[in-house]
Amino acid sequence: DVKVTQSSRYLVKRTGEKVFLECVQDMDHENMFWYRQDPGLGLRLIYFSYDVKMKEKGDIPEGYSVSREKKERFSLILESASTNQTSMYLCASSPGPGGYIQYFGAGTRLSVL
């Protein structure tokens, strides 16, 4: 079974803090993704990565950055957290290329106060 693990289930941070969300997958997948999930808006892609040290912007990258130093790990960084970044964050991975089935982590619910 593919395992995608997000380091925190719940996080509470203050406005202006730098926030790191970590994601690890154990199936040697090429592709990794970060989404935010909001009611009524579905899943919106923040960033994705096809390979180590490679990253591409998704649909809503503003206010976020990512890091992929190792194939199995993909980190999402909020440089200066704001209240409008309060959300559920989902990490996913998929084999590539042409591997469209994505496997998701349990999610991190981030609250920015």
Place this chain on the structure above:
Amino acid sequence: AQRVTQPEKLLSVFKGAPVELKCNYSYSGSPELFWYVQYSRQRLQLLLRHISRESIKGFTADLNKGETSFHLKKPFAQEEDSAMYYCALSGVADKLIFGTGTRLQVFP
């Protein structure tokens, strides 16, 4: 533009009733379509994909290219089907384009 539309935010039915969750898409080419499901307190997971042409947990979905639809159907809903359902479309470069989701509530 590539887009997935799920017109219903909430669908409520009684146990044993038929269910149809609607999904329409816009895409030039031959897309691959998926349904993902998220049960309460569980992670988002693949339910089915159109190329498999399988029935999973009693659900089926047929790709209708003429109507650009990929509706999810089940003849007799069960309480355990209550969940959030997302339709998704394969985009460029291994990405998935998700709809906004439909919450299915099945009452006893």
